[in-house]
Every structure is written in C-alpha cells, then in structure tokens.
Amino acid sequence: RPHSTLLFAIRDETMxxxxxxxxxxxxxxxxSLEAELLGQVNSENYVRITRELAELNPLIDAVKAYxxxxxxxxxxxxxxxxxxxxxxxxxxxxxxxxxxxxxxxELAQQIRVALLPKDAMDDRxxxxxxxxxxxxxxxxxxxxxxxxxxxxxxxxxxxTFHVSDFSPSExxxxxxxxxxxxxxxxxxxxxxxxxxxxxxxxxETEAQGRIHTSAATVAVLPELPDVKIDINPKDVEEFGCxxxxxxxxxxxxxxxxxxxxxxxxxxxxxxxxxxxxxxNKERAWALLRATLYEAEQxxxxxxxxxxxxxxxGSGDRSQRIRTYNFPQNRCTDHRLGGEGGGEKNFNLDxxxxxxxxxxINALLELDKQLRLENL
Numbered sequence: 001r002p003h004s005t006l007l008f009a010i011r012d013e014t015m016x017x018x019x020x021x022x023x024x025x026x027x028x029x030x031x032s033l034e035a036e037l038l039g040q041v042n043s044e045n046y047v048r049i050t051r052e053l054a055e056l057n058p059l060i061d062a063v064k065a066y067x068x069x070x071x072x073x074x075x076x077x078x079x080x081x082x083x084x085x086x087x088x089x090x091x092x093x094x095x096x097x098x099x100x101x102x103x104x105x106e107l108a109q110q111i112r113v114a115l116l117p118k119d120a121m122d123d124r125x126x127x128x129x130x131x132x133x134x135x136x137x138x139x140x141x142x143x144x145x146x147x148x149x150x151x152x153x154x155x156x157x158x159x160t161f162h163v164s165d166f167s168p169s170e171x172x173x174x175x176x177x178x179x180x181x182x183x184x185x186x187x188x189x190x191x192x193x194x195x196x197x198x199x200x201x202x203x204e205t206e207a208q209g210r211i212h213t214s215a216a217t218v219a220v221l222p223e224l225p226d227v228k229i230d231i232n233p234k235d236v237e238e239f240g241c242x243x244x245x246x247x248x249x250x251x252x253x254x255x256x257x258x259x260x261x262x263x264x265x266x267x268x269x270x271x272x273x274x275x276x277x278x279x280n281k282e283r284a285w286a287l288l289r290a291t292l293y294e295a296e297q298x299x300x301x302x303x304x305x306x307x308x309x310x311x312x313g314s315g316d317r318s319q320r321i322r323t324y325n326f327p328q329n330r331c332t333d334h335r336l337g338g339e340g341g342g343e344k345n346f347n348l349d350x351x352x353x354x355x356x357x358x359x360i361n362a363l364l365e366l367d368k369q370l371r372l373e374n375l
Contacts, residue, residue: 023063023111030060059114066107073100116371122188124222126181132169133196135214140169142199142324143216145352147177150193152354159183180223187222192321192335192363194220201326211327215320229292237261238284240277241270260284267291324348336362 033056037049076097080090130146132139154161159181166177181190198215240255257272258281269287271280322333331346346359 023067026056026063027060030056059111062107062110062114066104066111069100069104069107073097073104076100112372113368116368119188119191121191121222123185124187125183126186126190127164127178127221127223128181128190128193129176129178129219129221130174131176131217131219132174133215133217135199135212137169137171137173138199138203138212139214139216140173140175141171141203142173142197142214143169143175143177144173145199145324146197146216146218147174147179149352149354149356150179150181150190153356154181154183154354156354156357157183157186157189159186187220188364189360190220191222192360192367193218195321197322197324198320199324199326201324229289229296231262231289231292235263236288237263238281241272256280258284260288262288262292265292265295324351331359333359333363336366 030053033049033053037046037053076093079085079093080097085093128150130143130150132143135142151161160183161179161181163177163179167175169175196215196217198213200211200213202209203212238258238260241257241259242255256275256277257270258277259268259270260281261268267288269284271284271287274280274283321335322331324331326348329348331348331351333346336344344362351359
C-alpha cells in the first residue's frame, strides 16, 4: 500500500498510546520498500521508491527509537521490582527511567506529528488578492502596504512574484491588487493570511493627530491544475444507430449514427450528422469529454469563489484576523490571542519589512496542535 494511504489509515487510532500493531505495519512496509528497491536499479519505479523511502525514513527512525526506549524502560522496571536490587542501584534505575520516560513521550509526539495527514494543496502555488476595505484613501494606502509586505516576504523566501491585475487608489496604494506567487510550499505558508486585516495609525492627512482605523481584506487561493478528464469505459454505453433527416434511403437502412450514454452523469449524445459512423463516434466522445470538462471546471470555480468570499467578508473593520498598530509598533494576530490578553505580539516594523516567518510559524504550530487534539 502507498505510504500516504498507510498514514491516513492509522492516524485516527493514534491516541496517547501509540498503536503497536499499526507501527508494525509501518515497519513492515518500510522493509518491503527497501527489498523492492534492490531489484529496481535503473527502472521507472526506482525514483518513486527512493522518494517514498526518503519521506518515510525519519518516521521509521523515530518508531525504532521509541520502541528501544520502551524496551529499556521495561528492563529497568524489572530491575526496580526485583527485591534483590540494592537501594543505590534502585535509585539510579528510577532516575534513568524518568529520563527514558520523557524521551519516550517526546518520540511519541514526534510520531503523532509525522502521522498527521498533509493538505493536498500545501505545495500549490498561490493566487493572492488584496482589496481595500473600510477607510477610504487610508484603506487603499494600507492595501499598498500589505502588497509591499508580501512582495518582500516572497523575496526573502526566494519565490517568484507576478502582478496579474491591479486598480490603483487616488492617493496611492490600491483599491485592489491580484498577484501570483510561485515557490516551494507557498500555499502552506500563506494559507492563513486570508481574512480581514485592520490598521490603526495616524493618516498623513489627519491634522489633529488622531488615530484612524481602516481595513483591507486578503484572499489566498491555491492555483488549481488543469482539469483532467478520465472516463472509465465501463461507465459508458455506446451503440450504432440509424441517421435521421435528409439523405435518401441510405439514412434509414444503414447505421451510420452513434449514441453514447455516460451512466454516472446521465449525459446522452447521439451523433448522425456525418456519413461515417467512425466520425459520428469520434464526435460523440469529443462532446462527452468537453461537457464533463466544463462541468468539472465549473465545480472547481464554484469552490474557489466560495473560499474567496469567505476570506473577503464585507471588508468591515470588525471583521479581522490581524491588527497592525503603528503607534505601538505592534502586530497582533487574533487567532493567537487578543490584544492585552498576554499573548505574544510581533514587532510591526519587522513584519512590514517582510519578516513574516515568526508569525506564520506560530500559526502553523497552532494548526498542528489543533489537528493533534482532533486525532
């Protein structure tokens, strides 16, 4: 079985005590891959097996270390329970057992994290959209600030950055800007940026020095691959039929037409316009593929549109995931804790310079912990 399928199959059983039987399956699968690799030199499967082993090796190392620690603890438990054990020896054994127990728990957690399912979109490139929200000209300027922040972050990560569409605001910045980001695990790192971003600062046009609150919204969408239509022949009924319309007696006597029915979708195509049955068959299949292609495209488009609307919201100040407080040089992500709640804040100057990794890593860690809790 593929490694990814194995991980998915056992993750729901990974609780506080790791399932030993499932760990046995992982170890056996790893051993079978190593044996298979020996006979695959210069074959098409060599790269696939090597890649799968490279992914699996850290987990297997952790499993072996986890079992070794537990086996050593079992030996120490027997020594502690033996009445003949000297008190000094028992004391040293108890201290050693505590160290091993901590190591076992650490390894168990490492294994649980490795067994967490990966998001299929993690390695996708990104389409990122920023739109000015409530706040007039200041909101447009803030949208421009966010654009520069993400541009600098892409430079730091070594990702490519291409603006596909933009609408400038009157006093600078953007009413809306859309750009494509291409790079390793771009969506994994940027997926939590979607939502409302709020700024608190004194605008340049503010004569009284009052702090204004404005907002911008961000949508982060993974680039989707080209739609691939794979039709199972077993799902299709097809047969020749007689043509119709003008054409003389031949139309009624010779089956030059072709009819196909796609059972899963219920689509039926009957082609009789060509004199050749082969041409009618080819045309019917082409129409089926095109119709299924358009349906799948529409499905993906609807999913992306729904995700975008969920991230964009209304653009109101109250809808926010993060606040950028310029007077206090503080950036607060409200998913990590509210302002004044004792949670960690981030240096705003550093964030605006594109140093987003500390904040993004904190969000990734929070996501990991939440998923571990749901195991």
